[in-house]
Amino acid sequence: MSHLEFAAETPACASDGVWLTCIECGETFDPFAAVRYTCDECGGLLEVRYADLPTWEDFEGRGVWRYADALPFEAGVSLPEGDTPLHEVPRMETAVGVERLRIKHEGMNPTGSFKDRGMTVGVRVAQEVGVDRLACASTGNTSAALAAYGARAGLETLVLLPKGKVAAGKVAQASLHGARILEVDGNFDTCLDIVQDLAGRGEAYLLNSLNPFRLEGQKTIGLEILEQFRREEGAYPDRVVLPVGNAGNTAALYKCFRELVESGALDEEEVPMLTGVQAEGSAPMVEAIERGWDGIERWDDVETRATAIRIGNPVNAPKALPGIRETGGTAVAVSDDAITGAQRDLAEEGVGVEPASAASVAGLRKLRDEGVVNVDERVVCLTTGHLLKDPDAAVEAGAEPEPVPGTTEGVLDHLA
Numbered sequence: 001m002s003h004l005e006f007a008a009e010t011p012a013c014a015s016d017g018v019w020l021t022c023i024e025c026g027e028t029f030d031p032f033a034a035v036r037y038t039c040d041e042c043g044g045l046l047e048v049r050y051a052d053l054p055t056w057e058d059f060e061g062r063g064v065w066r067y068a069d070a071l072p073f074e075a076g077v078s079l080p081e082g083d084t085p086l087h088e089v090p091r092m093e094t095a096v097g098v099e100r101l102r103i104k105h106e107g108m109n110p111t112g113s114f115k116d117r118g119m120t121v122g123v124r125v126a127q128e129v130g131v132d133r134l135a136c137a138s139t140g141n142t143s144a145a146l147a148a149y150g151a152r153a154g155l156e157t158l159v160l161l162p163k164g165k166v167a168a169g170k171v172a173q174a175s176l177h178g179a180r181i182l183e184v185d186g187n188f189d190t191c192l193d194i195v196q197d198l199a200g201r202g203e204a205y206l207l208n209s210l211n212p213f214r215l216e217g218q219k220t221i222g223l224e225i226l227e228q229f230r231r232e233e234g235a236y237p238d239r240v241v242l243p244v245g246n247a248g249n250t251a252a253l254y255k256c257f258r259e260l261v262e263s264g265a266l267d268e269e270e271v272p273m274l275t276g277v278q279a280e281g282s283a284p285m286v287e288a289i290e291r292g293w294d295g296i297e298r299w300d301d302v303e304t305r306a307t308a309i310r311i312g313n314p315v316n317a318p319k320a321l322p323g324i325r326e327t328g329g330t331a332v333a334v335s336d337d338a339i340t341g342a343q344r345d346l347a348e349e350g351v352g353v354e355p356a357s358a359a360s361v362a363g364l365r366k367l368r369d370e371g372v373v374n375v376d377e378r379v380v381c382l383t384t385g386h387l388l389k390d391p392d393a394a395v396e397a398g399a400e401p402e403p404v405p406g407t408t409e410g411v412l413d414h415l416a
């Protein structure tokens with residue numbers, strides 16, 4: 001039995017109306033008395049719970065902390081994050097064949113990815129529990145965000161990256177913001193295994209999405225999408241399509257929707273269908289959805305040009321699989337070429353994203369072609385990271401520079 005439903009009563013261990021619940025066995029814990037990422041009893045994933053859930057009128061201000069009433073603190077180390085645009089993409093609507101498509105561009109966050117939303121909350125919790133060193137495993141974006149927020153908070157940061165598989169922009173960010181970068185001979189999943197061990201031994205505070213507080217910050221993507229879409233379209237979107245790696249964002253959006261239903265801010269029928277997209281070479285979540293499995297089976301060999309989602313063991317699957325199923329969504333795998341094609345199409349509308357982000361659009365196109373998505377659906381595709389994160393992929397997908405002589409005549413000759 002899963003304990004994803006909300007309990008009627010506040011347990012005695014709650015701190016200021018906030019506590020942690022194990023989604024597997026239902027055990028509850030004080031959220032800040034000790035550092036804890038998983039359940040002491042059964043090792044299950046933990047979820048943050050609140051005595052009072054807010055509704056739309058409770059939100060005020062800007063950015064992630066506009067939603068403080070849905071978060072464990074009033075404010076945190078902020079750069080600031082959130083308030084990302086919801087772009088119209090008329091040519092893409094026509095090309096894909098949906099009447100209303102919007103792009104929620106999370107690449108417009110301070111370090112260029114949605115990870116900033118989780119870090120502002122996660123680092124605030126690190127300060128609360130009092131730690132010396134922050135750490136994460138990363139395909140790149142988490143490390144960039146952690147390095148920046150750690151620097152801002154004046155905390156030491158350690159990042160473990162899979163050697164040779166992290167895009168240049170992300171390594172540059174982690175490096176310049178002062179993180180210690182360990183290049184691991186292994187893939188992301190190996191890095192995460194090691195960081196979990198280090199965290200378990202008290203060597204560092206873990207800020208991967210296994211940390212339930214990270215997901216609280218990322219919930220605000222869902223809150224922003226619903227508010228923006230309602231303001232601009234007079235309705236909520238029917239479907240949210242997003243790239244899936246560790247499945248943290250999928251879990252965060254599902255929790256966002258569940259809390260809104262629980263508080264009465266959203267009707268059950270209004271919950272958007274969560275639709276996850278993975279790269280074909282790295283698709284354990286898609287496999288689990290297609291085969292109706294309760295959990296994922298770890299893929300040891302993963303490969304894709306979309307290095308951000310090159311992940312074979314999505315640790316948030318126990319939260320994300322029910323999210324996809326219970327919202328009536330689905331999951332789909334796309335080829336690297338389809339990802340690059342979608343990256344170009346977005347760029348042609350002025351929206352610059354990294355390959356993993358373009359997977360959402362490639363997935364939508366595939367599902368539309370297969371008739372899974374209807375023409376009259378209101379769809380939001382989440383683009384998770386900025387184009388400049390992976391300059392090599394962008395140069396490869398883009399046009400070749402044309403060499404010309406250093407004279408006006410020479411340039412005119414070339415153009416003619």
Ligand code: F0G
Pocket residue numbers: 113115137138139140141142143209243244245246247248249250308309354356357384385
């Ligand atoms: N898109 C981008 C650009 C990402 O960087 C990630 C994850 C995802 C999508 C997938 O999100 O894990 O919540 O399903 N990047 C992590 C990292 C793993 O280390 O930066 P998810």
